[in-house]
Amino acid sequence: MPQPIHLHRTEQGNAAAHPAHAGATVIPISAGSIKVACSNCNLRELCMPMGLNKEELDRIDAVVEIRRKVKKGDYLFNNGEKFSSLFAIRTGFFKTCITAEDGRDQVTGFQMAGEVMGLDGIVNDHHTCDAVALEDAEVCVMPFDRIEELSREIGSMQRHVHKIMSREIVRENGVMLLLGSMRAEERLAAFLLNLVQRLHARGFSQSELVLRMTREEIGSYLGLKLETVSRTFSKFAEEKIIEVKQRHVRIISSDALRDLVNRTECD
Amino acid sequence: MPQPIHLHRTEQGNAAAHPAHAGATVIPISAGSIKVACSNCNLRELCMPMGLNKEELDRIDAVVEIRRKVKKGDYLFNNGEKFSSLFAIRTGFFKTCITAEDGRDQVTGFQMAGEVMGLDGIVNDHHTCDAVALEDAEVCVMPFDRIEELSREIGSMQRHVHKIMSREIVRENGVMLLLGSMRAEERLAAFLLNLVQRLHARGFSQSELVLRMTREEIGSYLGLKLETVSRTFSKFAEEKIIEVKQRHVRIISSDALRDLVNRTECD
DNA sequence: CGACACCTTGAAGAGGTTCAAGAAATGTGG
DNA sequence: CCACATTTCTTGAACCTCTTCAAGGTGTCG
Numbered sequence: 001m002p003q004p005i006h007l008h009r010t011e012q013g014n015a016a017a018h019p020a021h022a023g024a025t026v027i028p029i030s031a032g033s034i035k036v037a038c039s040n041c042n043l044r045e046l047c048m049p050m051g052l053n054k055e056e057l058d059r060i061d062a063v064v065e066i067r068r069k070v071k072k073g074d075y076l077f078n079n080g081e082k083f084s085s086l087f088a089i090r091t092g093f094f095k096t097c098i099t100a101e102d103g104r105d106q107v108t109g110f111q112m113a114g115e116v117m118g119l120d121g122i123v124n125d126h127h128t129c130d131a132v133a134l135e136d137a138e139v140c141v142m143p144f145d146r147i148e149e150l151s152r153e154i155g156s157m158q159r160h161v162h163k164i165m166s167r168e169i170v171r172e173n174g175v176m177l178l179l180g181s182m183r184a185e186e187r188l189a190a191f192l193l194n195l196v197q198r199l200h201a202r203g204f205s206q207s208e209l210v211l212r213m214t215r216e217e218i219g220s221y222l223g224l225k226l227e228t229v230s231r232t233f234s235k236f237a238e239e240k241i242i243e244v245k246q247r248h249v250r251i252i253s254s255d256a257l258r259d260l261v262n263r264t265e266c267d
Numbered sequence: 268m269p270q271p272i273h274l275h276r277t278e279q280g281n282a283a284a285h286p287a288h289a290g291a292t293v294i295p296i297s298a299g300s301i302k303v304a305c306s307n308c309n310l311r312e313l314c315m316p317m318g319l320n321k322e323e324l325d326r327i328d329a330v331v332e333i334r335r336k337v338k339k340g341d342y343l344f345n346n347g348e349k350f351s352s353l354f355a356i357r358t359g360f361f362k363t364c365i366t367a368e369d370g371r372d373q374v375t376g377f378q379m380a381g382e383v384m385g386l387d388g389i390v391n392d393h394h395t396c397d398a399v400a401l402e403d404a405e406v407c408v409m410p411f412d413r414i415e416e417l418s419r420e421i422g423s424m425q426r427h428v429h430k431i432m433s434r435e436i437v438r439e440n441g442v443m444l445l446l447g448s449m450r451a452e453e454r455l456a457a458f459l460l461n462l463v464q465r466l467h468a469r470g471f472s473q474s475e476l477v478l479r480m481t482r483e484e485i486g487s488y489l490g491l492k493l494e495t496v497s498r499t500f501s502k503f504a505e506e507k508i509i510e511v512k513q514r515h516v517r518i519i520s521s522d523a524l525r526d527l528v529n530r531t532e533c534d
Numbered sequence: 535c536g537a538c539a540c541c542t543t544g545a546a547g548a549g550g551t552t553c554a555a556g557a558a559a560t561g562t563g564g
Numbered sequence: 565c566c567a568c569a570t571t572t573c574t575t576g577a578a579c580c581t582c583t584t585c586a587a588g589g590t591g592t593c594g
Contacts, residue, residue: 098440102529106444120440122433129440148426152419159415165432166389172439173365173387173396177373179446180490184550215573223447225551230574246559246573262369451582482541492583497542513541513591 037061038140046114047088047140049160056154063150064088064140076117076131076139083121085143089113092137093212096120097220098129107221109171110134110195110213113202116164118144134212179223182261187222188232189260192242196251207254211247304328305407313381314355314407316427323421330417331355331407343384343398343406350388352410356380359404360479363387364487365396374488376438377401377462377480380469383431385411401479446490449528454489455499456527459509463518474521478514 038048039057048060067090070076076087079099094111108129111117121127122144151158178187192209200206211218215226215233222229233249236242241257243250251257305315306324315327334357337343343354346366361378375396378384388394389411418425445454459476467473478485482493482500489496500516503509508524510517518524 098444100444100448100529104444104448106440106447108440108443119433120437123430123437128437148422148429152422152425155415155419158419162415162428162432163390165429165436166386168436169432169439170387170390170395172436172443173373173375176375176439176442176446177365177367177371179443180373180487181367181371214571220447226573227552227575228550230572231550234574262367481539493541494543494584495582498582501542 038064041090043088043090043114047116049154049156051156052154056157059150059154060157063142063146065143065146066141068139068141070133070137070139072133072135072137074133076133076137077121077127078130079127081121081127083118083125083127083144085141086116086118086147087131087139087141088116090138090140092139093134094131094137095134095213095217095221096129096131105220107213107217109175110221112198119165119168134217184222184224184228184232185235186260186263187224188218188229188236189257191218191222192249192251193254193257193261196254207251209249209251211249305331308357310355310357310381314383316421316423318423319421323424326417326421327424330409330413332410332413333408335406335408337400337404337406339400339402339404341400343400343404344388344394345397346394348388348394350385350392350394350411352408353383353385353414354398354406354408355383357405357407359406360401361398361404362401362480362484362488363396363398372487374480374484376442377488379465386432386435401484451489451491451495451499452502453527453530454491455485455496455503456524458485458489459516459518460521460524460528463521474518476516476518478516 038044038061041048052060065085068076068087070092076094089111091113094117095107096109096111096117097105097107099105111131117131117139118127120129147157147161151161178190182190195211196206196209199209213221215229218224219226219229224232233242233244237244239256241251241253243252305311305328308315319327332352335343335354337359343361356378358380361384362374363376363378363384364372364374366372378398384398384406385394387396414424414428418428445457449457462478463473463476466476480488482496485491486493486496491499500509500511504511506523508518508520510519
């Protein structure tokens with residue numbers, strides 16, 4: 001499924017040499033100069049196993065075949081595409097979404113630095129969702145057969161891969177709870193708390209965030225219409241729980257948000 | 268979390284010797300007599316990798332530490348419990364559900380013979396959901412460290428484990444689409460089609476099924492109230508799409524159900 | 535048989551959607 | 565750099581789907 005080509009301003013002088021092909025754009029980064037080894041990456045705690053010896057660390061560096069830049073609006077991979085690699089986000093922000101036969105569309109997640117995408121592709125050797133960059137991004141491409149090879153040889157690597165997959169299953173369980181049993185306000189509160197918590201774990205503010213996605217994308221993720229998302233933002237602002245100015249959100253009372261999510265009344 | 272003990276008629280004379288303890292009941296099956304090796308199990312295609320040689324098959328048999336019987340209403344494992352094993356269903360029917368802090372409850376899946384449960388426990392070494400038998404059941408207990416060991420040594424086993432986890436991720440993606448963007452009728456239609464398709468793959472009828480769960484459990488899974496589930500069943504029956512008599516459902520027109528799910532109109 | 539869990543159905547009500555219009559921000563091209 | 569087009573966001577009003585509350589029916593199990 002082809003997608004529109006978006007052209008955006010680029011920070012790189014040589015970008016013109018890499019025409020922005022839809023989705024398939026692969027921009028190798030000259031080895032040695034820009035490349036950062038996994039063993040030396042500041043995201044290591046997020047995407048690599050801990051407690052490795054020197055030799056193991058060196059081998060893990062070899063998991064990343066290449067780095068790839070993805071411009072805002074471009075696809076990292078899309079539904080139906082042959083699966084071969086997992087992708088660890090170095091910088092940038094993504095959404096993943098699935099499309100039903102009738103064209104209906106569901107955002108299944110938002111991913112940020114240190115998180116892994118592509119797990120859906122393992123079972124049928126083809127991706128079953130689209131991964132779209134919501135801002136200019138850079139990912140580490142990790143060929144899955146290389147990951148499996150290394151997993152067979154290094155126990156902690158194997159356990160790490162299993163944990164990543166299990167974590168995704170648990171995350172999706174949580175989204176099912178949200179979609180299946182929460183009302184609009186609770187959903188949005190849970191969403192904001194989750195986002196800000198993940199951002200905080202990456203060194204950002206505990207109370208301020210910039211949404212990388214539209215109201216419509218938030219709505220799709222939360223099973224709501226964009227108007228409902230907008231209205232709920234306004235309601236929170238009116239109640240002085242948050243301040244909203246377009247995509248800038250400041251959380252005034254995270255306690256109030258938590259109360260909304262864990263409302264002790266019903267059920 | 269203790270749960271009520273349900274006593275039901277049993278097909279086995281020796282059942283009285285195994286009082287139905289809540290959840291923790293472990294009933295070893297005398298090796299040799301009843302035990303069926305994985306390599307000889309008629310569910311092999313469902314839960315074991317294909318294309319193994321004799322020696323590998325023998326080793327895989329050793330993955331199953333024990334078999335365990337779970338009576339209807341009992342817990343196979345519950346939220347918070349230490350994780351140590353995955354469980355492959357031999358017979359019976361389960362639901363898995365998560366409980367929010369405020370007591371809200373969400374059924375995250377229904378599992379039948381050949382399907383694997385427990386993947387949620389890997390990431391934090393503790394289960395994050397409950398697994399409840401909806402009918403008397405028997406599962407193969409597969410210690411996860413044994414699975415990992417074998418995965419390191421047999422490539423096809425490793426790939427198989429990865430596929431099982433990826434399949435669960437893809438399944439949950441589908442549930443998110445259902446919960447996030449479908450209306451009641453569409454949800455129930457999708458649910459019935461999915462159930463009957465899985466049952467058919469196990470040799471049951473393509474058009475008739477017996478629901479193992481209550482309207483309330485269906486509702487929880489589909490993000491609907493039990494009354495809505497009941498009404499929707501009645502509506503389908505009125506439209507001669509299905510026949511419903513309590514938990515017995517006969518699908519008269521699976522095309523009509525498919526049309527409901529893939530309604531080509533909106534979005 | 536009697537108790538209990540489960541299911542069905544009706545009527546009223548709430549929460550979210552839909553439709554519509556306009557405002558604000560962003561990007562585009564001259 | 566400004567004017568215009570486009571996308572995104574907000575808000576109101578009517579509507580609809582699903583929920584809630586209530587009552588009665590059906591089935592099951594000890």
